[in-house]
Amino acid sequence: MAATMRALVIKEIGAVEVVEKPIPEPGPEEAVVRTTAALICTSDVHTVKGALPVPFGRTLGHESVGVIHSLGSAVTGFQEGQRVAVNAVTPCYRCSYCQRGFTSQCGGPLGGYKYTVQTDGNMAEYFVVPAAAANLAPIPDNLPDESAVYACDMLSTGFMGAEHAYLQFGDTVAIFAQGPVGLSATIGANLMGAGRIFAVESRPERQELARRFGADEIIDFSNGDPVQQILDLTDGAGVDAAIEAFGFPQTFEACVRVTKAGGRVSNIGYHGENPNPLQLPLDAFGLGMNDKAIHTGLCPGGSERMERIFRLLQSGRVDPTPMTTHTFGFDDVEKAFALMTSKEDNIIKPLITF
Amino acid sequence: MAATMRALVIKEIGAVEVVEKPIPEPGPEEAVVRTTAALICTSDVHTVKGALPVPFGRTLGHESVGVIHSLGSAVTGFQEGQRVAVNAVTPCYRCSYCQRGFTSQCGGPLGGYKYTVQTDGNMAEYFVVPAAAANLAPIPDNLPDESAVYACDMLSTGFMGAEHAYLQFGDTVAIFAQGPVGLSATIGANLMGAGRIFAVESRPERQELARRFGADEIIDFSNGDPVQQILDLTDGAGVDAAIEAFGFPQTFEACVRVTKAGGRVSNIGYHGENPNPLQLPLDAFGLGMNDKAIHTGLCPGGSERMERIFRLLQSGRVDPTPMTTHTFGFDDVEKAFALMTSKEDNIIKPLITF
Amino acid sequence: MAATMRALVIKEIGAVEVVEKPIPEPGPEEAVVRTTAALICTSDVHTVKGALPVPFGRTLGHESVGVIHSLGSAVTGFQEGQRVAVNAVTPCYRCSYCQRGFTSQCGGPLGGYKYTVQTDGNMAEYFVVPAAAANLAPIPDNLPDESAVYACDMLSTGFMGAEHAYLQFGDTVAIFAQGPVGLSATIGANLMGAGRIFAVESRPERQELARRFGADEIIDFSNGDPVQQILDLTDGAGVDAAIEAFGFPQTFEACVRVTKAGGRVSNIGYHGENPNPLQLPLDAFGLGMNDKAIHTGLCPGGSERMERIFRLLQSGRVDPTPMTTHTFGFDDVEKAFALMTSKEDNIIKPLITF
């Protein structure tokens, strides 16, 4: 009789539950990891609301760290018992998209995002890691789980937001919304040399974190149009780049409006909640001729990127743990999920321990 | 009494006329060029229709070559009588935008496009060249005017379209519309290593030119949705990049739809004719997460770029002159302008000789 | 009793022979290909001369195409009998180097170059393809073997030479030596938009091929210092980029000398023949301050790149087959190897048919 484990699954639209499942076995190129810590992601909240067509019973979760439980026959260079983190995006690293560097588009649009969407996720006591050679990222000894787990998605995605803003040192940048991904983009923009960061956010506890993570100025949209506020603060010039970390048509449009000619809009918000097309206002878009660029993206995958993030965590340059507003044992994961859904109690990220 | 010259001006919305104006004098950093050949641009047709707020009496034109008539006191390195071409975009090359490389955004959005919009254009017997040191491009002896004049706007803009498509060798690219700018983008995409070019066009004479300039396949939208046709021809994959050279919401949207995840949309079409915002369909835009990028732009300015185009013309790699479907003397410039407005007689570009 | 095949191996320093070996079996992620055509590479000549420490009996060869003979248990998306080409460099596509995009440095310096160096090469009737999912490139039906086989190394390497020259359209470029790799770089520079190509070569038949592949001017170094010749032809300016395709200290230094300030030197020559360090002359190197850049590289691996090359071959934009000066059946492969070693009879590339 196979050993079993507990996993948080989607029960039906709008509901989750913890169920027993067999502990998985790794295929030749796979690994199985025993989870030690995980974060709950708003993406899973979207999924449970029905944003993505996922069969009921599918395990949720894609931000987990743990120790290697078993290794597939073809996986070399790792040992059972080794501490590892696994990127939310687990590419094959061999298809045409991966070879072109678009690891989050592995096999096709958004295809690198396999957990929950294509296969069981990792909010479970054990989980499978595909293409283990490329997707297992050893955690340095002196780096605790509760810090390393932020490399799985939050920091990788937020940093991508800053990368797609193509910042030159000293550039001005506006970041719309300071949820965990927006805060991570603030960390990233600050890390990569921005000179003046405008963080758009109205909730005081997020404003405070934004400042702590490098925002120079907080733009509270409850005080008026954030685009106008930023234009006023820049003598009408606008910013060199804007990062959309909210996922709404209005903030997307605000990003186009607030950038200078030649500016870059980097989208990391998920636009699946609103059914209408995004719009590009002709004047702010320069009738298609003002050298603006818009980049979209999804958390880039793989272990190499995580190793670079680990260096930033180890050296103390980056500390994402203030985003952990709540901690729960896995026994209380349903409670944690409910809180992440309601966004009550000023929650930003709940850490789940195993 | 100052010597006079003839110039084609906007008389009122919808009407042009040839008038007498004084031959201009150059300021210290300027030059005055005596025109020998020019092309009429559809942008001027837009301007005369009222697309841009231009005072009546303003000289039209921004694609002219000629010989240096006089040089400002501070201009060195050129001689009177020297054959030169002048970019449609004449940046100051000193403001913050120019220093960042956004020469067509000189001083602010679209600000490098000075002729007609900010000052008299060059569809005239003489014209002023601002920042002459950066904007006079000597024409090599063996390069005729009728070829060199295509470097002023058409090739520079079309090549920018290909540059913003960030092609790797062998990439697939779709180019929407094969007017003179779209044809120039086809030349550019072929020049920069595209592996398979889909040219979207329904007019037979433009289809033929597109093939001649490097298009591998012609997509006639009168035969059905061009996006579907291209998807069918690529086994559903779509293309690595798409270039919008038409300036309509539907073609812009088609560019987003026809590109693969990770694809680039390069906009060179002028979107001032349609008052509605451009739209980004959520599915084709990957909910903002499929690594697509959209770039906009306006003819990059300056002489250095033109000198590189001249090399391509001299070596025979590029020959744009088949786009010249009509030739008129300046005496008939009003007739030429009327034809460019009506787009009759299969006109692509009319060359004006002086 | 295992079926056997014939393979060309290094017998001892300076000697090759054809031996019988068992037909290999694929591992789970591998494929075995039955060879139908191959090219002999000068790299193998170097290897046989002792440039690389290779055990005697190791099969030579890394430029082969064929049909899939058998597939490992974990390989999907391919069929036995399918025509395929295999890149000379066969990366794992999962290590840190591969994840960073340095596929030819898979696992460490030059580590993606596995054939002959790390394992049996493919100048044999059958050969193994590691990481088959990433390294099998299906050959389009209408593309003959004798053309496709140039994608394995020659074009991929030559094009890399042009890529590392970071050409903008219309740039000037000098390519030192027009052996098969230099000729491929000429094809590549022409393909990617160079405006004026100087091909440095003294052998008439190679000069002729260089012209055919896009060189504008032939610089015969037997007529004097090629750097001075190019400076004379460019009014003393030099070129925007230089490609070293010879592998000698003097040509490397010439590349540094012949480039303008801001110029790029792209090295594709193999510098293992000369024991001395390469030298950077201080004046031409601007005392380390003239914005010059030097790039080195080795044939980038993988199938995606080859598919892009196939498009260029299919569309007729690139035709490398004039480089095939000789054709031999595999029965005569030792004779072919001897000719490639002596470089007699104006040989450029010998095609081996099976």
Place this chain on the structure above:
Amino acid sequence: MAATMRALVIKEIGAVEVVEKPIPEPGPEEAVVRTTAALICTSDVHTVKGALPVPFGRTLGHESVGVIHSLGSAVTGFQEGQRVAVNAVTPCYRCSYCQRGFTSQCGGPLGGYKYTVQTDGNMAEYFVVPAAAANLAPIPDNLPDESAVYACDMLSTGFMGAEHAYLQFGDTVAIFAQGPVGLSATIGANLMGAGRIFAVESRPERQELARRFGADEIIDFSNGDPVQQILDLTDGAGVDAAIEAFGFPQTFEACVRVTKAGGRVSNIGYHGENPNPLQLPLDAFGLGMNDKAIHTGLCPGGSERMERIFRLLQSGRVDPTPMTTHTFGFDDVEKAFALMTSKEDNIIKPLITF
């Protein structure tokens, strides 16, 4: 009778003196600035030793800030009395090199470095600013001279060193020598997202500054080969990038040795002191095939770059002033120059006040 001013000039090889010169008048596109603060640069020490052929009597200096004294007739957008900084490199911003973005190569190799080399420098009570529209950088009100003056050369050059290292976030980088330019490169590498910085330096006070500016580990070359020390600390991997800020053949070679395959060497050291060519060791250079890249450069010019540096100073992200180990009034500038030459008293940068 023209008003006069004092200026520090080269008297003869090995000697400087303060002389009286007329206060200069600006040409139409120039400005004259009254100096308020300046730094002495080691480049001037080199110049006085005879490294560059400069006529005796030429004013030294290229790191000065001040207030606008007079403006040329063609200069708009500035006011007399306005506080400004001027880049050490003052490009024309119109020649072919400038149009290509190589502003420090204005007009030809190293040609953007005009002060002292081509014309009087600015270690004087007044100085001329060529192409004032592009080269006057207004200093924000709240930014003191003693901080802003570091933007003229030190930070601009050091940041270029980091830019040419093409860092991705979390990369490892070794910076050879921690003089003022090396320290500035350390600031830059830290600013642009490096994950682990090895600063090679033996002098304790420079080691301490390096740590303060972001170095994670100090490599004291008096304890043994720095390359080996860094290899040991990185498990033999080496670093992603190395910055040469010393200007010696051995450190240049060390940079090539200490980088991984695919690594970048960014040179900012001045190699005019040693007459021999720089050498590239074949093994560390991968026989020309290990995807290493070497970039050289000279302080990029212009005001836009300085404005971005000012933002970093204003926001407190960067504070270079700990490099100011000594302060002198202009009356003591000869004493300051002597100290900079002898490098005694642990001098790093002497600030001169006016």
